[in-house]
Amino acid sequence: MHAVTDGNELCKYADDTYIIIPAVNVGSHAAELCNITHWAHKNNLTLNLAKSQEIIFVDKRLKANFSDPAIIPELQHVQVIKILGVTLTSGL
Secondary structure: OOOOOOOOEEEEEOOEEEEEOOHHHHHHHHHHHHHHHHHHHHOOOOOOHHHOEEOOOOOOOOHHHOOOOOOOOOOEEOOEEEEOOEEEEOOO
């Protein structure tokens, strides 16, 4: 499984997958999710969207220049996420 857009990164650990999408590729998040869903189906796995979350990290100094990407209704949008025991907030 690989990212479909240059500049995006997939990080995998055990059964967790993280998609890291820089601001220049913000419009690619739906394509990346579709790619992972397709990969899971092809490999007889199921992507549990109920357990999937989206967090957007925003530099508070640049927030005025930022517009949220299109919402994917199936994903829970959160302000705090725990990754490998490390808690991250959207404002870093």
